[in-house]
Amino acid sequence: MTTSTKAAPALNVDATRNQLLQLGCAHAAEQLDALLSAAVKKTTAPHAFLEQVLGAELAGREERRIKTSLRLSGLPTGQTLANFDFAFQPAIERSRVETLATSGWVKSCETVLLQGPPGVGKTHLAVALGAKAIEQGFSAQFFRFDELLTLLKRDSHLPPSKLRRKKYLSTALLIIDELGFETMDREEASLFFRLITYRYERGAILITTNKSIRDWTELLAGDEVLAAAILDRLLHHATLINIKGRSYRLRELDEALRTKQ
Ligand SMILES: Nc1ncnc2c1ncn2[C@@H]1O[C@H](COP(=O)(O)OP(=O)(O)OP(=O)(O)O)[C@@H](O)[C@H]1O
Ligand SMILES: [Mg+2]
Numbered sequence: 001m002t003t004s005t006k007a008a009p010a011l012n013v014d015a016t017r018n019q020l021l022q023l024g025c026a027h028a029a030e031q032l033d034a035l036l037s038a039a040v041k042k043t044t045a046p047h048a049f050l051e052q053v054l055g056a057e058l059a060g061r062e063e064r065r066i067k068t069s070l071r072l073s074g075l076p077t078g079q080t081l082a083n084f085d086f087a088f089q090p091a092i093e094r095s096r097v098e099t100l101a102t103s104g105w106v107k108s109c110e111t112v113l114l115q116g117p118p119g120v121g122k123t124h125l126a127v128a129l130g131a132k133a134i135e136q137g138f139s140a141q142f143f144r145f146d147e148l149l150t151l152l153k154r155d156s157h158l159p160p161s162k163l164r165r166k167k168y169l170s171t172a173l174l175i176i177d178e179l180g181f182e183t184m185d186r187e188e189a190s191l192f193f194r195l196i197t198y199r200y201e202r203g204a205i206l207i208t209t210n211k212s213i214r215d216w217t218e219l220l221a222g223d224e225v226l227a228a229a230i231l232d233r234l235l236h237h238a239t240l241i242n243i244k245g246r247s248y249r250l251r252e253l254d255e256a257l258r259t260k261q
Contacts, residue, residue, distance in 0.1 A: 013032060013033065026060070028056050069134045070131060073139075075127050091243050096239070107138075109200075111238040114241050115211070115213075115243065117247070124248075133172070138173055148176055149191070169203075173203070200233040213231060216230070
């Protein structure tokens with residue numbers, strides 16, 4: 001291409017792109033050329049073109065927000081509702097999970113408790129629901145219970161003003177995975193109680209556990225009063241999903257055994 005010395009074109013795209021960049025509209029700036037040539041070809045009306053440029057910016061920002069929030073949430077990747085095989089686990093009512101996926105329970109600071117033996121998809125569903133909440137604009141944090149306990153112990157001497165800023169308190173949705181593998185001692189049970197009490201009616205909690213509610217007293221250092229107080233708060237506004245079913249991890253083994261018979 002040769003550099004032209006002719007009069008500048010009526011629309012200086014570079015200048016417009018720079019203006020968009022100065023305004024912090026990087027996504028619109030990036031797509032300006034493509035949108036403009038499509039608009040010229042299709043003789044798009046000016047207001048429709050403007051809408052496309054603004055739409056490109058908004059869509060780009062939304063995509064970036066979701067990506068960043070997912071990264072900061074600590075949620076593992078790859079486990080979604082789309083790749084959850086509901087047919088394999090008939091104990092799970094698909095419609096209940098789909099209702100939870102609309103995140104109304106996150107907005108109203110409720111609890112979801114996913115209970116069941118190993119491999120039935122508790123963590124998978126927890127991760128998928130966490131990602132849905134983020135897509136719908138909520139913040140979420142995912143912790144394995146032992147990791148969370150380490151943080152609670154580390155922060156136990158912080159003043160309330162500093163404690164409130166910790167992600168496990170400030171996030172809209174706190175996901176606690178694998179509660180119940182180990183029994184808590186009294187200090188741990190009391191820290192867990194403080195966490196639940198703080199978040200009660202302030203933020204949503206999703207817990208996955210292999211323990212049934214009956215076993216919570218034993219889990220909480222044998223303290224019946226504490227267990228009752230915790231469960232009372234957790235179950236006040238709660239959805240309980242009890243997954244009685246086969247382990248997805250063992251399905252290949254199951255299938256191999258069945259074909260041998
Ligand atoms: N119904 C399902 N459809 C597709 N994948 C599944 C399903 N159930 C479980 N999985 C997959 O099987 C593996 C084990 O599931 P998951 O980790 O969710 O089990 P879990 O109930 O949390 O078990 P644990 O109590 O041992 O933590 C994961 O890789 C998960 O993605
Ligand atoms: Mg799990």
